[in-house]
Amino acid sequence: MSGRLRLGGQVLAVGVVVALLGLLIWKVAVGNDNAVTKSLAQGKPIRGPEFTLPYLRGTGELEFASLRGKAVVLNFWASWCGPCKDETPLLQKGWQRWQGKDVVFVGIDAKDFRGDARAFVERFGVTYPNVYDGKGSMVGRYGVPAFPETFFIDRSGKVVYRIAGPVADDAELDEAIARALARS
Amino acid sequence: MTRLVLVAALALVAALALVAAVAPAAASEQRPTAAELESELVCPVCDSTLDTSNAEIARRMKTFIRTRIAAGDTKSEIKAKLVDQFGPRVLAVPPRKGFDWLAWLLPLAGIGVAAAVVGAIAWSWSRGHAAAAAPDEPPLDPEQERRLDDELDRFE
Numbered sequence: 001m002s003g004r005l006r007l008g009g010q011v012l013a014v015g016v017v018v019a020l021l022g023l024l025i026w027k028v029a030v031g032n033d034n035a036v037t038k039s040l041a042q043g044k045p046i047r048g049p050e051f052t053l054p055y056l057r058g059t060g061e062l063e064f065a066s067l068r069g070k071a072v073v074l075n076f077w078a079s080w081c082g083p084c085k086d087e088t089p090l091l092q093k094g095w096q097r098w099q100g101k102d103v104v105f106v107g108i109d110a111k112d113f114r115g116d117a118r119a120f121v122e123r124f125g126v127t128y129p130n131v132y133d134g135k136g137s138m139v140g141r142y143g144v145p146a147f148p149e150t151f152f153i154d155r156s157g158k159v160v161y162r163i164a165g166p167v168a169d170d171a172e173l174d175e176a177i178a179r180a181l182a183r184s
Numbered sequence: 185m186t187r188l189v190l191v192a193a194l195a196l197v198a199a200l201a202l203v204a205a206v207a208p209a210a211a212s213e214q215r216p217t218a219a220e221l222e223s224e225l226v227c228p229v230c231d232s233t234l235d236t237s238n239a240e241i242a243r244r245m246k247t248f249i250r251t252r253i254a255a256g257d258t259k260s261e262i263k264a265k266l267v268d269q270f271g272p273r274v275l276a277v278p279p280r281k282g283f284d285w286l287a288w289l290l291p292l293a294g295i296g297v298a299a300a301v302v303g304a305i306a307w308s309w310s311r312g313h314a315a316a317a318a319p320d321e322p323p324l325d326p327e328q329e330r331r332l333d334d335e336l337d338r339f340e
Contacts (some may be wrong), residue, residue: 080244081240111229114269135273184191
């Protein structure tokens with residue numbers, strides 16, 4: 001009886017270790033947090049994680065796949081984020097400059113009150129589309145450590161460049177957009 | 185008669201304990217305080233409870249909580265509104281439903297398994313000691329004992 005008990009305990013212990021190891025392997029293999037950031041750091045464009053998110057204002061949803069064929073400026077922001085307040089007017093100006101030139105700007109408002117975010121876009125007169133991701137589900141997928149952060153995506157849906165923190169000026173924005181257009 | 189009084193007294197104490205346990209919870213649900221809600225909700229940016237966070241979004245959530253308390257919302261309603269905005273990860277304690285039940289059941293299961301293992305080991309050890317203390321050979325029958333005594337007597 002004692003031998004069988006010991007064997008049972010050993011089997012249980014080995015089972016627990018194998019299960020934990022499996023969980024670790026699964027997390028490393030399947031978990032894709034920071035995949036975009038890591039790939040860009042190695043100079044390799046990577047397909048942007050897909051999303052379908054509701055528009056911040058109005059109804060309906062924006063599907064990332066529907067933007068294929070255009071370069072995309074994907075900006076993560078939140079109304080409570082101080083640097084986002086400085087950056088938004090610059091992005092709005094950029095949108096007015098690039099609109100109709102195969103470029104689309106999309107804002108992803110994350111981890112924010114929807115009402116606050118709506119007031120924010122009203123206040124800054126933002127006219128490019130913004131979607132709402134209150135749960136921040138795309139923050140991890142794109143590996144965004146802090147707001148704001150902007151990704152530049154080519155016409156085929158691959159992320160080619162990112163700016164962590166606020167976009168400094170028009171020249172930096174234009175150069176990044178030109179990179180995305182050049183790859184297409 | 186004495187036993188009947190004792191049982192009645194125990195039942196009364198149990199009922200009072202139940203009321204004492206349930207009444208504050210019911211009052212807390214209907215009239216929550218900002219402090220208790222802030223300790224039960226998590227800042228979505230810094231992943232610490234609101235009462236320990238000074239992040240801008242945490243401050244906005246605290247303001248929201250105070251506004252909703254003033255408006256007469258119950259604790260569940262306020263939590264539901266925040267979950268609607270930020271998702272279930274704002275809850276410091278997972279809800280008792282669906283997959284989240286695992287967070288409640290697994291620790292209990294772990295304690296149960298640990299108790300079973302400790303019990304089994306203790307039982308196994310006690311059996312081992314009893315076996316070691318007991319003689320391996322069966323006791324002598326009276327005839328053998330008599331003959332052994334005779335043999336021993338011859339050497340004296």
